[in-house]
Each structure stands twice: as C-alpha cells, then as structure tokens.
C-alpha cells in the first residue's frame with residue numbers, strides 16, 4: 001500500500017528504512033524527500049504514522065526468529 005503518492009513511498013519502503021535505523025521524523029522526511037517543494041506536504045502532517053511503522057519493523061527485526069512460534073507466542077525452554 002502506498003503511504004505517499006507524491007514520492008511513491010510504500011509501507012514496505014518505510015519498514016525497510018526502519019530496519020536500516022531510520023526511526024525519527026527528520027530521518028524519514030529526509031530519506032523520502034517528503035519536504036521537497038514538489039510534494040503536497042500531507043505526509044509531514046502525519047509523519048508519526050511513518051515513525052510507528054518504521055519502529056515496528058525495526059523492533060520485529062531485532063526479535064530472533066527462533067524466539068517465537070507461528071502463533072506469535074514466545075517459546076519457553078522445556079523443563080529438564
């Protein structure tokens with residue numbers, strides 16, 4: 001899904017930016033050129049949506065795949 005029509009920014013682009021460490025409004029605005037004169041400015045008004053999406057992707061990237069099950073519940077070590 002597109003988040004920014006002016007710059008053609010998709011959710012996946014913002015998630016990738018988050019995984020690369022772009023997690024602040026300024027970093028995301030700069031990375032995607034949202035402050036460009038050719039843009040309508042709508043996305044700067046709702047930049048927090050970009051930040052939440054980027055931070056969520058960064059957080060998910062930090063969770064080791066083996067720490068969760070398919071259902072999302074954390075695995076616990078089996079008692080010995």
Ligand code: FES
Pocket residue numbers: 003004005006007034039040041042043044
């Ligand atoms: S739709 Fe994103 S700046 Fe215009």
